[in-house]
Amino acid sequence: MGTPTYAYVEKRLRRQCERLRTLTHDLPARLLYAVKANPNPAVLRVMRSEGLGLDVVSPGERVLAERLGFAPEQVLFSANNLTDAEMRAAQESGVLLNIGERSRLEAFGQAFPGARVCLRLNPKVEAGHHEHVVTADARSKFGIPAEEIASARAVAEAHDLRVVGLHQHIGSGIRDVAPFEQAVRVLLNAAEAFPGLEFVNVGGGIGIPYRPDQEPLEADRFQRAVGAPLRHFLEAHPSGGLSFWFEPGRFLVAEAGVLLVRVNTLKRASGRVFAGTDSGMGHLMRPAVYGAYHGVYNLSNPEGPLKPYDVVGNVCEGGDVFARQRPVQQIREGDLLAVLDAGAYGMAMASTYNLRPLPAEVMIRPDGRLDLARRRRPPEELIDALLEAEETAATRSPTAPASPAAY
Ligand SMILES: Cc1ncc(COP(=O)(O)O)c(C=O)c1O
CATH class of the missing domain: 2.40.37.10 (Lyase, Ornithine Decarboxylase; Chain A, domain 1)
Structure with a gap:
């Protein structure tokens, strides 16, 4: 085999899927794989054969999921500063949008009144292996701050949107259960205000031990800190039908x-x-x-x-x-x-x-x-792509400027 090459071990991917099922076995859980961690189609096919759906975060990831045969119901699109056109294309493809900005929610409501939608909450819990992967502190661009969730609900109501999911993703590479426990508390508190919820999405973020002296996140502690409050919530709201979603990336593939x-x-x-x-x-x-x-x-x-x-x-x-x-x-x-x-x-x-x-x-x-x-x-493909614009320009008539759409 030539180098450099990334090699993935299918057995290990399946073992991690099994571990995730074990972590969540006593919950009505739905498991998604966060495509951003590794979008290789061979990896995605393993995830599909393990029964996982997908969390996608861009039009490219959404289209890849579609082309690999994932049904729209298996895909959650966690949008992040989408353009109107990207939002429309996603909605028309049938996937559920997860929206984390009130102004985007407003635009979505105007374009698709009465639609189903998921709201991304920022529970303001700082966690992650590095400050660049913290996605839920007060400086984070992600999610609707917990204290603004009532006004987001008002936006949804004004457009008859059906808020079917509430979501959070607090950060990446987290091996301690405390931040998950804290964030789940905020999430479940917010969920009280949405009687029509079909799911609560706890996000991803579970870390792995990269260093020999690091321990993996303990399954028992995770079940106690995260599983138990989710189960209690279910018992207190016995209307039925509510499920809990998890969407790790790193934990499944690293x-x-x-x-x-x-x-x-x-x-x-x-x-x-x-x-x-x-x-x-x-x-x-x-x-x-x-x-x-x-x-x-x-x-x-x-x-x-x-x-x-x-x-x-x-x-x-x-x-x-x-x-x-x-x-x-x-x-x-x-x-x-x-x-x-x-x-x-x-x-x-x-x-x-x-x-x-x-x-x-x-x-x-x-x-x-x-x-x-x-x-x-x-390497020639890289060079060809770099030279393409100049070579195309050279074949164009000198009096015909390129159309702005070409940029
Ligand atoms: C919305 C969302 N979900 C899930 C993930 C997966 O995170 P991780 O690979 O840490 O599990 C990310 C990664 O940042 C994310 O942004």
């Missing part, structure tokens, strides 16, 4: 993926050994963007003695580092390294910075078979 890179250069300098690879921060941005930790494993020398390395990439940036002073089994030039726990927000956030083509993606099937999940594109 540990199922590795980024495979090859070491091409070993360099000793300033008392360090740099292991230079054929990938970099463009392919896995999490270390550069969040200071995130990813384990590194030498597949070519698994029994080798542990030695400290700076495992770095081929991008022209000082921050192009997978791991600093990390003990890895002794590395030789030519060795194949696995950057671990890279299945979530890895390829999904990858870029072609420095004009480096994106990695390929493969799915490892339970019987050991490898299926190509996205082909590696030749």
